[in-house]
Amino acid sequence: MSEGLLQVQDIEVRYGAIRALKGVSFEVYEGEVVALLGANGAGKTTTQKTVSGMLQPAIGQILFDGERIDGIPAHKLISMGICHVPEGRRVFPRMTVHENLEMGAFRFKRPDAQLLEHVLELFPRLRERIKQHAGTLSGGEQQMLAIGRALMGKPRLLLLDEPSMGLAPLIVKQIFDIVREINSSGVTVLIVEQNAAQALALANRGYVLETGEIVLTGTGRELLADDRVRAAYLGEEIAAVS
Amino acid sequence: MNYLILGITRGSMYALIALGYTLVYGVLQLINFAHSEVFMSGAFGSYAIVHLLVGDGKATPSWAVPFILIAGILSGAITAAVIAWLLERVAYRPLRRRGAPKLAFLISAIGASFFLSQLAGKLFGRLTSNSFPEFFDQNAVIFRPFGAEVRVLQIVIVASAVLMMIFLDRLVSVTKLGRSIRAISEDAPTAALMGIDIDKTISRTFIIGGLLGGAAGFLFGLNFSFGNTMGFIPGVKAFAAAVLGGIGNIRGAMIGGLLLGIVENLVPLVNIDTKWTDVVAFVVLVLVLMFRPTGILGERLGRAA
Numbered sequence: 001m002s003e004g005l006l007q008v009q010d011i012e013v014r015y016g017a018i019r020a021l022k023g024v025s026f027e028v029y030e031g032e033v034v035a036l037l038g039a040n041g042a043g044k045t046t047t048q049k050t051v052s053g054m055l056q057p058a059i060g061q062i063l064f065d066g067e068r069i070d071g072i073p074a075h076k077l078i079s080m081g082i083c084h085v086p087e088g089r090r091v092f093p094r095m096t097v098h099e100n101l102e103m104g105a106f107r108f109k110r111p112d113a114q115l116l117e118h119v120l121e122l123f124p125r126l127r128e129r130i131k132q133h134a135g136t137l138s139g140g141e142q143q144m145l146a147i148g149r150a151l152m153g154k155p156r157l158l159l160l161d162e163p164s165m166g167l168a169p170l171i172v173k174q175i176f177d178i179v180r181e182i183n184s185s186g187v188t189v190l191i192v193e194q195n196a197a198q199a200l201a202l203a204n205r206g207y208v209l210e211t212g213e214i215v216l217t218g219t220g221r222e223l224l225a226d227d228r229v230r231a232a233y234l235g236e237e238i239a240a241v242s
Numbered sequence: 243m244n245y246l247i248l249g250i251t252r253g254s255m256y257a258l259i260a261l262g263y264t265l266v267y268g269v270l271q272l273i274n275f276a277h278s279e280v281f282m283s284g285a286f287g288s289y290a291i292v293h294l295l296v297g298d299g300k301a302t303p304s305w306a307v308p309f310i311l312i313a314g315i316l317s318g319a320i321t322a323a324v325i326a327w328l329l330e331r332v333a334y335r336p337l338r339r340r341g342a343p344k345l346a347f348l349i350s351a352i353g354a355s356f357f358l359s360q361l362a363g364k365l366f367g368r369l370t371s372n373s374f375p376e377f378f379d380q381n382a383v384i385f386r387p388f389g390a391e392v393r394v395l396q397i398v399i400v401a402s403a404v405l406m407m408i409f410l411d412r413l414v415s416v417t418k419l420g421r422s423i424r425a426i427s428e429d430a431p432t433a434a435l436m437g438i439d440i441d442k443t444i445s446r447t448f449i450i451g452g453l454l455g456g457a458a459g460f461l462f463g464l465n466f467s468f469g470n471t472m473g474f475i476p477g478v479k480a481f482a483a484a485v486l487g488g489i490g491n492i493r494g495a496m497i498g499g500l501l502l503g504i505v506e507n508l509v510p511l512v513n514i515d516t517k518w519t520d521v522v523a524f525v526v527l528v529l530v531l532m533f534r535p536t537g538i539l540g541e542r543l544g545r546a547a
Binding site: 052054073074075076078079083084086090092093094095099102103104106107149153 | 429437
């Protein structure tokens with residue numbers, strides 16, 4: 001395989017004196033779904049925020065499509081096609097669904113009408129609520145809106161931060177199905193999840209983070225079968241299934 | 243009825259200034275206490291231009307009056323916008339870069355406020371009662387609804403304020419700049435993820451606030467007298483108006499301004515000495531803070547706190 005679309009090399013990120021990431025390296029190849037797993041505070045969200053330019057690494061570098069992107073602020077990175085669906089969805093509550101989707105296309109002169117139509121086909125619920133304020137939507141609908149908004153920016157790399165958080169299992173399944181569909185249309189996905197079973201079923205490969213370091217890596221299947229992963233992250237879910 | 247008209251006139255000036263507070267609060271969650279000096283600079287800036295155009299004003303032909311008024315508004319607005327822009331660059335941006343605590347911004351704001359006010363005093367003299375040359379008959383009565391008198395100047399003030407507010411309302415709801423201002427006031431980090439340049443938008447927000455405040459400075463100077471300390475009282479009242487309407491809420495600032503102007507001008511009606519006018523404004527502020535801290539249209543304050 002050639003060079004990865006996204007290459008993260010030995011990055012260290014600090015919050016004041018605290019080292020949140022202690023030399024994290026990984027790669028995401030074009031067309032892949034890669035999952036970042038780990039417990040709370042392991043550094044998953046920090047990693048994603050660093051990739052999207054919300055945080056800057058103190059040491060190390062990040063390459064996207066062969067170009068260095070560390071040090072570039074978030075609002076400029078989006079024009080390279082890195083779209084981030086942040087933790088907690090973060091839709092604009094006092095804007096309508098339609099305005100939210102248009103915000104996603106802010107980097108273009110005007111939103112792509114065809115793309116908007118495509119997003120609304122992907123999420124029919126959003127079409128029903130197109131004129132509603134985003135703050136009145138349910139959690140699942142807000143997640144759909146957040147993903148739809150990111151799609152409006154025509155991502156090459158889509159960053160998803162805990163899309164399943166706080167949602168009912170049925171909705172989670174819907175959302176993961178849609179992520180799979182988005183991926184098969186050619187968008188590379190880097191997903192952060194606590195819901196390891198769902199994420200690994202979807203992902204080609206995964207990395208496990210622990211207190212700011214990558215401790216384990218493998219294909220989705222390998223990680224699903226790994227005893228340490230099962231013990232640490234799948235305990236409840238396996239019990240629930242069997 | 244006359245008092246109502248006076249109230250609307252004053253209120254529309256408060257509204258213009260209040261918009262400056264509210265816009266900046268929206269994007270920065272910061273009360274820009276130097277905004278009253280931005281307003282003041284508008285009066286001086288426009289005075290320079292108007293004085294240049296009409297001299298002592300006695301020989302101004304009537305056809306020229308509308309143009310001079312427009313020139314006055316524009317020059318006031320532009321002067322104040324430049325000051326507001328500089329203010330953000332010098333007094334706020336460096337603090338933001340370092341992630342300074344809120345208190346630092348407040349102190350910086352007050353410092354900038356004193357600086358600007360004293361600078362104007364140094365440059366233009368410390369008279370409190372400068373006045374514009376009378377280049378038209380400001381007090382000509384245009385019409386008399388219900389026995390009240392509506393004067394030219396009042397129409398000029400209210401009409402230009404309303405026009406600017408309509409313009410702002412459109413700007414904020416339709417244009418991309420307006421969208422970015424709203425997005426930043428709702429959620430700045432996410433706005434950046436959408437590709438919005440936060441620094442640039444904040445800068446432009448200060449400029450818009452300055453334009454409105456400076457125009458108000460001209461109108462105010464035309465109506466009353468002006469001086470280097472003129473900003474304080476209208477500034478604080480406009481701040482009260484912004485809180486009354488719900489700080490961070492643009493339509494709220496417009497309504498709050500008008501309402502405050504009307505309420506304080508109704509004081510003479512209830513047989514209280516007009517010296518109490520200013521007291522009324524601040525009693526309104528205190529009452530609002532006690533019973534409805536988010537203001538009339540406000541939802542922002544609770545969430546931002």
